[in-house]
Amino acid sequence: MAGTLQRQPTVTPARRLAWRAGAVVTALAITTLFLALSGRDPRLLADLVVRSTVGSRFGLEDLALFLTPLLLTGAAVTVTGRIGVWNIGAEGQFYAGAIGATAVGLFLPGPAWLVLPLMAASGIACGMGWILVPALARAYAGVNEIITTLLLNFVAGLLTTYLAVGPWHDRVTGALASTGRLPVRIPEIWGVVHWGFPIALVIVLALAWLTTRTRWGYQITIGGANEQAARYAGIPVRARILGVMLLSGGLAALAGVFEVAGTVHRLQGGLANNFGYFGIVVAVLARGSCLNVLPAALLMAFILNAGIVLQTQQLTGSTVLAITGLVLFMIAIADELAHYQPVTVRPATVGPITVGKEARP
Amino acid sequence: MTDLLHARNDGPPPIPPGTPPILQLQGICKYFPGVIANQDVSLDIAPGEIHALLGENGAGKSTLMNVVTGIYQPDGGEIILDGYGQVFAAPQDAIRAGIGMVHQHFKLVPAFTVAENIHLGWRDTPFLASSKVLETRTRALSERFGFSVRPDAIVADLSAGEQQRVEILRVLARQARLLILDEPTAVLTPAETRDLFRALRAFRAQGNAVILISHKLDEVIDISDRISILRAGRNVGTYRTADCTAAGLATTMVGREIVRRDLRARAPGATPIAPTPVLSLRGATCRDPRGVETLRDVTLDLHGGEILGIAGVAGNGQRELTQVLTGMMPLSAGEILLDGTPAPLADPAAFARAGIGHIPEDRLRSGLAPALDITDNMALREYDRPPIGRHGLYDHTAANHLAQTIVEAAEVRVPDLATPIRNLSGGNQQRLVARREIRIASRVLVAAYPSRGLDIGAIATVLRYLTELRDQGVAVVLVSEDLEELLNVADRIGVLFHGRLMATIDAATADMETIGLLMGGRSAHNGAPHGGSTQDGGQA
Ligand SMILES: Nc1ncnc2c1ncn2[C@@H]1O[C@H](COP(=O)(O)OP(=O)(O)OP(=O)(O)O)[C@@H](O)[C@H]1O
Ligand SMILES: [Mg+2]
Numbered sequence: 001m002a003g004t005l006q007r008q009p010t011v012t013p014a015r016r017l018a019w020r021a022g023a024v025v026t027a028l029a030i031t032t033l034f035l036a037l038s039g040r041d042p043r044l045l046a047d048l049v050v051r052s053t054v055g056s057r058f059g060l061e062d063l064a065l066f067l068t069p070l071l072l073t074g075a076a077v078t079v080t081g082r083i084g085v086w087n088i089g090a091e092g093q094f095y096a097g098a099i100g101a102t103a104v105g106l107f108l109p110g111p112a113w114l115v116l117p118l119m120a121a122s123g124i125a126c127g128m129g130w131i132l133v134p135a136l137a138r139a140y141a142g143v144n145e146i147i148t149t150l151l152l153n154f155v156a157g158l159l160t161t162y163l164a165v166g167p168w169h170d171r172v173t174g175a176l177a178s179t180g181r182l183p184v185r186i187p188e189i190w191g192v193v194h195w196g197f198p199i200a201l202v203i204v205l206a207l208a209w210l211t212t213r214t215r216w217g218y219q220i221t222i223g224g225a226n227e228q229a230a231r232y233a234g235i236p237v238r239a240r241i242l243g244v245m246l247l248s249g250g251l252a253a254l255a256g257v258f259e260v261a262g263t264v265h266r267l268q269g270g271l272a273n274n275f276g277y278f279g280i281v282v283a284v285l286a287r288g289s290c291l292n293v294l295p296a297a298l299l300m301a302f303i304l305n306a307g308i309v310l311q312t313q314q315l316t317g318s319t320v321l322a323i324t325g326l327v328l329f330m331i332a333i334a335d336e337l338a339h340y341q342p343v344t345v346r347p348a349t350v351g352p353i354t355v356g357k358e359a360r361p
Numbered sequence: 362m363t364d365l366l367h368a369r370n371d372g373p374p375p376i377p378p379g380t381p382p383i384l385q386l387q388g389i390c391k392y393f394p395g396v397i398a399n400q401d402v403s404l405d406i407a408p409g410e411i412h413a414l415l416g417e418n419g420a421g422k423s424t425l426m427n428v429v430t431g432i433y434q435p436d437g438g439e440i441i442l443d444g445y446g447q448v449f450a451a452p453q454d455a456i457r458a459g460i461g462m463v464h465q466h467f468k469l470v471p472a473f474t475v476a477e478n479i480h481l482g483w484r485d486t487p488f489l490a491s492s493k494v495l496e497t498r499t500r501a502l503s504e505r506f507g508f509s510v511r512p513d514a515i516v517a518d519l520s521a522g523e524q525q526r527v528e529i530l531r532v533l534a535r536q537a538r539l540l541i542l543d544e545p546t547a548v549l550t551p552a553e554t555r556d557l558f559r560a561l562r563a564f565r566a567q568g569n570a571v572i573l574i575s576h577k578l579d580e581v582i583d584i585s586d587r588i589s590i591l592r593a594g595r596n597v598g599t600y601r602t603a604d605c606t607a608a609g610l611a612t613t614m615v616g617r618e619i620v621r622r623d624l625r626a627r628a629p630g631a632t633p634i635a636p637t638p639v640l641s642l643r644g645a646t647c648r649d650p651r652g653v654e655t656l657r658d659v660t661l662d663l664h665g666g667e668i669l670g671i672a673g674v675a676g677n678g679q680r681e682l683t684q685v686l687t688g689m690m691p692l693s694a695g696e697i698l699l700d701g702t703p704a705p706l707a708d709p710a711a712f713a714r715a716g717i718g719h720i721p722e723d724r725l726r727s728g729l730a731p732a733l734d735i736t737d738n739m740a741l742r743e744y745d746r747p748p749i750g751r752h753g754l755y756d757h758t759a760a761n762h763l764a765q766t767i768v769e770a771a772e773v774r775v776p777d778l779a780t781p782i783r784n785l786s787g788g789n790q791q792r793l794v795a796r797r798e799i800r801i802a803s804r805v806l807v808a809a810y811p812s813r814g815l816d817i818g819a820i821a822t823v824l825r826y827l828t829e830l831r832d833q834g835v836a837v838v839l840v841s842e843d844l845e846e847l848l849n850v851a852d853r854i855g856v857l858f859h860g861r862l863m864a865t866i867d868a869a870t871a872d873m874e875t876i877g878l879l880m881g882g883r884s885a886h887n888g889a890p891h892g893g894s895t896q897d898g899g900q901a
Pocket of ligand 1: 393394396397398416417418419420421422423424425465774784785786787788789814816
């Protein structure tokens with residue numbers, strides 16, 4: 001036997017990153033290949049994508065607008081993952097946040113400096129309320145949160161559509177599918193990019209610090225790694241699960257608040273744009289680390305942005321989903337392959353091998 | 362398959378000379394980052410022998426067996442089966458070649474029944490099998506191999522001994538000719554051990570082979586035909602058991618002589634036994650979720666500066682007692698007094714803050730988070746106090762520092778504090794947990810089977826830790842199945858039977874026979890059954 005592949009139990013971050021970079025490149029190469037096969041000029045498309053995402057000011061602004069909600073929903077799913085819980089309901093909490101913010105924005109007249117914080121508070125409270133029942137059921141009755149949080153997404157989505165076309169619909173312009181324009185908006189800092197973007201960045205950084213450098217973060221890590229050991233150490237696991245899930249609901253809701261108050265300026269059906277579900281993708285890529293949410297969300301935002309560009313070139317919207325799926329699939333394979341390292345198997349040696357400074361026989 | 366009826370005689374079967382060994386290892390090497398787990402190990406296993414593998418904690422025994430069973434690939438050397446070189450790319454290959462292993466930490470699915478576990482991932486499992494079919498097949502297997510199991514029982518409800526029988530049956534059903542057992546008796550009662558050995562002898566009598574890893578030298582001498590000893594990853598020798606003595610083996614294993622001390626004697630200047638108890642139980646009673654009493658009306662006082670031994674057959678309330686004493690389990694009746702005042706109910710953090718340490722029975726499941734690194738695991742008890750925990754923060758540098766201190770005190774060699782703790786050997790995990798708990802045990806240490814899975818050198822060390830704590834005035838509760846250990850170390854011995862504390866006797870005047878009778882539910886004076894009239898109390 002000359003050499004075999006062997007699975008190592010642990011992988012260094014650098015090694016994993018290298019494999020993942022390879023995976024993304026491979027996924028893009030496959031995408032290019034398919035585009036070429038379907039008769040498009042990949043070079044032209046690639047040029048267009050680069051120019052309209054990172055290669056121009058408009059592209060960068062769009063990227064930041066995509067990034068803002070993804071950072072927050074990605075962080076929302078990541079924090080619950082640290083305690084071993086999957087919040088699949090970020091989409092629903094996003095809607096709940098948007099509804100809470102819109103309610104204040106539409107019906108509470110006042111100066112922006114007062115109304116905006118109230119909108120945020122109301123939105124966050126709604127998001128937390130939206131996850132409260134699944135959180136209580138999970139923490140105190142062990143009810144699987146994946147199903148409960150997921151099902152509430154459809155309720156929230158339909159509720160939003162109902163409010164937008166029903167009781168809250170725009171009576172001024174008569175547009176049927178949305179509420180009227182909100183009287184206040186989050187101020188912009190750079191083109192169409194509003195303050196929500198830096199706030200989301202700061203929140204993710206703060207979470208990274210909270211989850212790794214505080215007592216609360218340590219308790220959550222232990223609770224997620226072995227609940228029985230956490231109980232043994234006297235960590236209030238149930239309270240922590242409840243707290244983390246509420247935090248998660250609040251984060252996803254804040255994404256909804258920013259979307260409605262900073263980007264779209266009105267409540268309408270389909271507002272969440274699958275940002276909640278893409279948050280799950282971001283969390284999977286981030287592998288439980290809040291700091292990793294930054295690059296993961298950036299990659300996701302880039303794919304979404306590129307998808308829009310491709311749609312202008314008569315490719316269907318499903319292309320984005322297919323590319324996302326391909327990237328995820330490749331990364332999953334890469335994560336597994338990163339464990340394997342070739343080892344050279346020496347034949348049985350006569351006499352001992354000295355390991356260390358002495359000369360090899 | 363060989364007919365069991367021909368296996369009456371349970372000595373080793375006559376093997377014609379020139380029969381190739383079942384398994385031959387030549388120069389096996391296995392390295393982990395920073396650790397040489399195996400270096401140039403050569404070994405033969407003949408058909409019809411029980412071969413014991415001895416060695417200190419971390420000597421590389423489990424790793425070597427993981428190489429043999431295809432869980433790890435060797436970094437050097439060859440595996441030769443029946444005279445042919447073999448490469449096992451995966452555990453399935455080894456199983457197909459007739460090598461079956463029962464691991465140190467069981468690998469059954471707790472929520473499945475026995476029959477389901479036996480049939481899981483087995484090529485002979487009938488497609489579309491009802492649970493009835495699986496159970497019938499399991500019953501047939503259990504009769505054929507002489508391991509009695511309850512096919513319809515849920516594995517989570519079984520005792521360690523029963524779970525082990527399921528594991529072994531699972532392996533035998535796949536037609537193993539070489540059975541590897543990693544510390545099988547560490548969790549067994551003496552009676553279960555006897556049953557296991559009887560079955561192993563029957564297995565050997567059919568020309569099969571067994572590799573047995575154990576730290577219990579008397580058992581090894583009792584059952585094995587040959588013994589190989591690993592030291593720091595190398596095979597230092599293979600001996601015929603008939604030529605070995607326990608003391609000689611111990612010396613070869615550790616590489617130095619082990620000095621026995623009288624552990625009950627106090628060091629000069631030791632703190633005397635405190636007159637007032639530090640922790641007391643008054644009529645403590647617990648019920649399990651089904652309402653069965655698992656601890657019944659236990660009253661005891663723990664004084665600083667003494668070691669209270671707890672004897673009893675496993676499953677007679679030891680787990681409940683340790684959990685009550687460490688604040689992990691609420692009482693359904695009675696009370697627990699800390700310094701004479703009622704203690705907060707079922708608040709393990711408060712108990713830890715009060716200076717009560719706890720070496721849990723099942724360290725991997727309840728005392729550690731296996732996937733996390735050594736640092737995070739060592740901080741488990743002190744993360745909320747300075748220097749690690751200040752103002753709600755978690756100081757990683759301080760935690761590393763603490764982990765380093767504990768690792769040094771426990772004399773465990775680790776490559777790196779960021780290693781996941783599950784990568785340490787079973788014994789080294791145990792040593793780290795023991796040291797971690799001793800640090801916080803300023804008043805009481807509750808140690809459940811602290812020597813389980815330790816080599817004899819390490820057992821002596823852990824017992825020395827306990828006596829040092831005693832001499833510093835700490836009250837120690839030592840739960841053990843090993844009566845000799847209890848008699849050597851404890852000042853008083855309490856005996857549990859069906860959740861009841863049968864008696865607490867002075868260890869200086871106690872004898873094995875009295876304790877044995879109490880463990881069987883007979884009181885010392887008249888030999889009449891006591892407290893055992895209802896059978897439901899002794900849960901598995
Ligand atoms: N997956 C792994 N990664 C890194 N190191 C490992 C791994 N598995 C084992 N080791 C190291 O290899 C050495 C041998 O471990 P092994 O589990 O074989 O010991 P052992 O002889 O079975 O000890 P014990 O009696 O305590 O069970 C130890 O130092 C251990 O830390
Ligand atoms: Mg081992």
